[in-house]
Amino acid sequence: MRPRAQTNATNPSSSSATKKVATREEWEKKLNEVKISKTDLNNLVMNYLVIEGYKDAAEKFSQECGLQPNIDFESIQDRMNIRNAIQNGNVEEAIERVNDLNPEILDTNPKLYFHLQQQRLIEYIRQGKTSEALEFAQDELAPRGEENPEFLEELERTMALLAFEDTSQSPVGYLLHPAQRQRTASELNAAILTSQSQDKDPKLPSLMKMLVWAQNQLDEKLSFPQIRNLATAELVEETTAVSNASASTSSNTSAASIISFSP
Amino acid sequence: MAWTKHEKAVSELDSLDPEVLVKALRFIKNNIIGNKTKKDLYIGFNIIPKLVSFVDMTTATETTNSAKTTALQGDIYTQVKIQAAIVLGSFAYGGEANVSKIVKNGGVKPLLDCIASTNDPKLIEAAARALKAIYTSPTADKNDIFQANHLHNLIILLNPAALNPKSDREKIASAHTAELAATIIARCCDTNDQQIQIANAGAFPALVRLLSCEYAKAQEAALDALAYLCRENTEFGREIVQTQSDLSKNPVKIMLELIRDNSPTMRLIAARCLTHLSRDNAIPEYTNDISLVVLPTLVKLLDEKGPVREEAPHVLAYLIRDNEELQKAACDADAVSKLAGIVTHVADEETSYYNATGDSDKLKEHALTALAAMSSLYDNGRKLVVDAKIIPHIVTAMSHKSYGVRSAACQLTKSLSRSVHILRTSLVDAGITGPLFKLLSDESTDVQTIACATFCNMVLEFSPMKRTILELGGIEKLVELVHSPDNNIRLNAIWGLKNLICHAESDIKDSVMKILTYQMLATLIDDPEIDVQEQALNLLRNLASSRETDIEEVFKGLGEEKLMNIVEKKLCWSNPQIIKQTLYIISNIASGNERHMQSIMTRSDILNNILAYMTHDMPDIRLVAVWCLNNLTWMKDKHLNTQDRVRRLRQLGFEEQVKKMANDEDLDVRERVKSAISQFSELS
Numbered sequence: 018m019r020p021r022a023q024t025n026a027t028n029p030s031s032s033s034a035t036k037k038v039a040t041r042e043e044w045e046k047k048l049n050e051v052k053i054s055k056t057d058l059n060n061l062v063m064n065y066l067v068i069e070g071y072k073d074a075a076e077k078f079s080q081e082c083g084l085q086p087n088i089d090f091e092s093i094q095d096r097m098n099i100r101n102a103i104q105n106g107n108v109e110e111a112i113e114r115v116n117d118l119n120p121e122i123l124d125t126n127p128k129l130y131f132h133l134q135q136q137r138l139i140e141y142i143r144q145g146k147t148s149e150a151l152e153f154a155q156d157e158l159a160p161r162g163e164e165n166p167e168f169l170e171e172l173e174r175t176m177a178l179l180a181f182e183d184t185s186q187s188p189v190g191y192l193l194h195p196a197q198r199q200r201t202a203s204e205l206n207a208a209i210l211t212s213q214s215q216d217k218d219p220k221l222p223s224l225m226k227m228l229v230w231a232q233n234q235l236d237e238k239l240s241f242p243q244i245r246n247l248a249t250a251e252l253v254e255e256t257t258a259v260s261n262a263s264a265s266t267s268s269n270t271s272a273a274s275i276i277s278f279s280p
Numbered sequence: 281m282a283w284t285k286h287e288k289a290v291s292e293l294d295s296l297d298p299e300v301l302v303k304a305l306r307f308i309k310n311n312i313i314g315n316k317t318k319k320d321l322y323i324g325f326n327i328i329p330k331l332v333s334f335v336d337m338t339t340a341t342e343t344t345n346s347a348k349t350t351a352l353q354g355d356i357y358t359q360v361k362i363q364a365a366i367v368l369g370s371f372a373y374g375g376e377a378n379v380s381k382i383v384k385n386g387g388v389k390p391l392l393d394c395i396a397s398t399n400d401p402k403l404i405e406a407a408a409r410a411l412k413a414i415y416t417s418p419t420a421d422k423n424d425i426f427q428a429n430h431l432h433n434l435i436i437l438l439n440p441a442a443l444n445p446k447s448d449r450e451k452i453a454s455a456h457t458a459e460l461a462a463t464i465i466a467r468c469c470d471t472n473d474q475q476i477q478i479a480n481a482g483a484f485p486a487l488v489r490l491l492s493c494e495y496a497k498a499q500e501a502a503l504d505a506l507a508y509l510c511r512e513n514t515e516f517g518r519e520i521v522q523t524q525s526d527l528s529k530n531p532v533k534i535m536l537e538l539i540r541d542n543s544p545t546m547r548l549i550a551a552r553c554l555t556h557l558s559r560d561n562a563i564p565e566y567t568n569d570i571s572l573v574v575l576p577t578l579v580k581l582l583d584e585k586g587p588v589r590e591e592a593p594h595v596l597a598y599l600i601r602d603n604e605e606l607q608k609a610a611c612d613a614d615a616v617s618k619l620a621g622i623v624t625h626v627a628d629e630e631t632s633y634y635n636a637t638g639d640s641d642k643l644k645e646h647a648l649t650a651l652a653a654m655s656s657l658y659d660n661g662r663k664l665v666v667d668a669k670i671i672p673h674i675v676t677a678m679s680h681k682s683y684g685v686r687s688a689a690c691q692l693t694k695s696l697s698r699s700v701h702i703l704r705t706s707l708v709d710a711g712i713t714g715p716l717f718k719l720l721s722d723e724s725t726d727v728q729t730i731a732c733a734t735f736c737n738m739v740l741e742f743s744p745m746k747r748t749i750l751e752l753g754g755i756e757k758l759v760e761l762v763h764s765p766d767n768n769i770r771l772n773a774i775w776g777l778k779n780l781i782c783h784a785e786s787d788i789k790d791s792v793m794k795i796l797t798y799q800m801l802a803t804l805i806d807d808p809e810i811d812v813q814e815q816a817l818n819l820l821r822n823l824a825s826s827r828e829t830d831i832e833e834v835f836k837g838l839g840e841e842k843l844m845n846i847v848e849k850k851l852c853w854s855n856p857q858i859i860k861q862t863l864y865i866i867s868n869i870a871s872g873n874e875r876h877m878q879s880i881m882t883r884s885d886i887l888n889n890i891l892a893y894m895t896h897d898m899p900d901i902r903l904v905a906v907w908c909l910n911n912l913t914w915m916k917d918k919h920l921n922t923q924d925r926v927r928r929l930r931q932l933g934f935e936e937q938v939k940k941m942a943n944d945e946d947l948d949v950r951e952r953v954k955s956a957i958s959q960f961s962e963l964s
Contacts, residue, residue, distance in 0.1 A: 088448050089447060089448040089449075091447055091448065091449055092447070092448040092449045092452060095449070109310075112310060112313075113306075113310050116309060116310055116313050116366075119456070120309065120313055120366050120369065120370060120406075120409065121369075121373075121409055123313045123314035124313050124314055124369075124370055124373040125373065126314075127314065130313075130314035130315070157315070160315075160316070160317045164316070211497075212456075212497070213452045213456070213495075213497075214452075214455065214494075214495035214496040214497040214498065214499075
């Protein structure tokens with residue numbers, strides 16, 4: 018996003034002092050004039066569920082709205098099993114399953130392979146198996162770190178988890194959050210989709226990002242009720258330019274939380 | 281102690297129970313995939329021969345003889361084969377050393393036997409994947425695939441429907457198998473002969489059909505294979521363009537759609553395929569698409585990351601080589617600053633940390649090569665390269681650890697040196713002579729060859745580097761290279777010496793000939809390579825030019841008899857370049873003193889040949905032939921000898937012939953003819 022000051026310098030008429038204002042009433046009226054097809058919305062949700070490998074949710078959703086995904090549920094099953102394995106902390110099972118599906122994936126994606134091994138290390142640490150964790154790091158991860166300096170840095174960060182008795186106090190404590198498993202699972206899911214020539218990015222998150230961007234663009238010219246929390250989609254009227262700046266950041270985080278939405 | 285589980289798995293490979301085998305193989309597979317250390321560990325246990333024998337064994341599904349074997353057992357043995365093939369494939373992903381071990385242990389043939397379409401689809405997929413990894417290694421021997429009916433089997437697999445997939449899961453798998461088959465084909469057409477065999481097996485229709493399937497990875501592989509099948513092969517380029525399956529559109533149209541795909545990899549591969557077709561001259565009606573779509577796509581791909589960015593400049597260089605229009609278009613698209621950015625940026629990376637993958641070397645090499653291509657013909661391109669301030673980086677690149685980078689840096693210097701202005705200023709200022717001179721002794725003959733070619737431009741009379749090169753021992757070095765068994769090095773070295781004495785002072789000619797020797801010159805004039813002969817004759821021509829004393833030196837050096845024998849013999853050759861250089865030698869000798877002219881006049885074979893060449897198809901040759909006549913009839917004075925010569929030439933029919941040429945189509949020839957006629961008329 019361009020800094021506001023710069024915009025003012027090039028185009029003084031758009032400064033907040035002279036900005037036009039759209040009231041909530043006017044804005045809602047405008048919004049209601051836009052016709053959105055229910056099928057499009059359903060397709061958007063289905064696209065998200067299929068790509069992210071939420072087979073059960075996709076099946077239920079399909080029954081509810083009578084929509085058929087363009088791929089059968091059986092092939093989503095493979096990816097869902099792999100995702101579930103990681104989300105349950107069973108990385109080894111996920112590796113075995115992906116190797117059964119296509120052994121080329123992990124042989125040709127060193128970064129992904131490293132992240133899976135890193136996740137295994139995190140699971141050892143989570144279970145308090147310190148000696149296993151150390152042995153695993155030395156045998157499996159250290160050689161990868163030697164191959165790539167980037168991996169070495171990540172390995173060091175992960176090992177820092179062991180330095181704190183109470184991991185919630187650790188600066189790298191986030192590695193133990195469910196979001197970390199989610200991240201690893203999504204990376205693996207995307208690699209499988211790519212290997213199968215399927216879209217790896219669901220359309221919904223990029224649409225959300227586009228919404229945030231469009232709101233910010235419009236905000237340079239007009240003061241209007243904005244969606245700041247993408248989960249509730251509540252319209253909030255803006256008061257000052259400063260609060261608007263913080264609104265755009267909070268919108269970004271909401272977009273991220275949508276991406277990791279778990280049914 | 282941690283290794284005992286691995287040793288246990290290895291010992292289980294000796295089991296007679298197929299269930300145990302499958303379990304052990306799966307354990308090994310899940311350990312080695314993605315893990316180089318574990319691959320090395322297991323290869324160290326020497327399990328490759330065992331794996332090969334598993335893949336090679338005959339299972340119940342393949343033979344009906346062993347009636348007692350139940351279908352169930354057949355399945356489990358197929359499982360053993362599949363898992364063994366996967367493990368071999370994973371080893372092959374570990375690099376060239378692993379591939380050569382698999383090849384040495386005879387792993388290729390059994391894997392090829394597995395790809396027959398009657399086999400279990402999972403076995404076919406596993407074997408094809410291993411073969412792909414093996415053939416991706418540049419050192420792998422490709423002969424086996426052209427034996428038996430392997431090619432035929434491979435081409436059947438290009439059709440994803442061949443394996444009768446039913447569920448989506450099976451459809452994805454068979455599209456993946458088609459992708460693997462296409463990639464194997466792409467890696468196995470290095471030579472013209474291989475291209476022909478693959479084409480004859482029916483690859484084109486199958487690949488063109490695969491181009492319009494709905495799986496991006498399979499489309500990419502099909503494009504890749506088509507690109508390498510028509511590389512430097514005009515006939516196949518045209519054949520591909522004309523290949524149309526019932527369902528699909530014109531293949532070029534499909535490629536032009538794929539080049540607009542969202543995926544950068546797809547865009548790159550489509551651009552490469554169209555580039556190869558364009559270089560084949562197979563798609564002249566798409567010239568606009570090449571300059572308006574393919575070229576800008578390649579330039580934009582320079583902003584990508586990883587393998588795409590690494591390969592894009594390589595394809596770009598190939599596309600614009602020998603085409604000034606496209607070189608200009610690439611410059612207009614701002615390619616020079618992007619490539620200069622890469623060259624500079626990669627240089628920074630090298631000093632910060634060691635990159636083990638070697639990718640940055642290839643990237644740098646390709647960026648320099650693309651810059652060299654962009655400035656090879658287009659003069660403004662040279663200026664842009666200089667303005668991008670990368671000449672110091674070129675100098676540094678000349679001592680790079682990768683020979684590809686050194687060679688590309690030379691190539692770029694060669695392109696730049698074609699501008700006399702840049703040669704005299706930027707290149708001299710950057711102190712390029714010393715580093716370039718070192719490359720004449722490079723361990724790589726490729727680098728030596730191109731360094732030598734670059735030197736050819738730097739030893740010309742107007743070059744400020746000429747003195748430095750002589751002081752560095754340039755003559756000695758070039759003479760040393762003239763003795764090289766490598767044809768290209770010999771050619772470039774004699775070329776350099778030829779340039780060195782072009783319009784040179786007599787003392788430089790003397791010092792060259794002292795080191796080269798006339799004996800060696802005579803040897804080079806009879807070199808097995810016609811191009812070397814041409815340059816050697818050209819050198820002789822340059823030696824005998826400008827001054828009477830220089831001609832005298834050649835007469836002394838070679839001996840009059842030997843010199844005239846050479847000239848007489850070479851004049852009978854059919855190669856026009858040889859004839860041309862020989863005629864120039866005669867013309868130069870004829871510009872000398874009376875004795876020099878007499879040596880020609882006494883050889884009627886030479887005179888008759890000059891006369892004959894006055895009617896040659898090539899204006900170049902007619903021109904030199906008339907030049908010879910001009911010099912032989914030139915009157916410094918009304919000397920009796922001159923009158924004799926003119927009389928003799930007239931008798932031989934020269935005057936009659938030259939008068940017939942008054943309306944020659946070539947302006948230069950007409951000018952020379954005019955002066956020859958007037959010289960004859962002065963002595964009528």
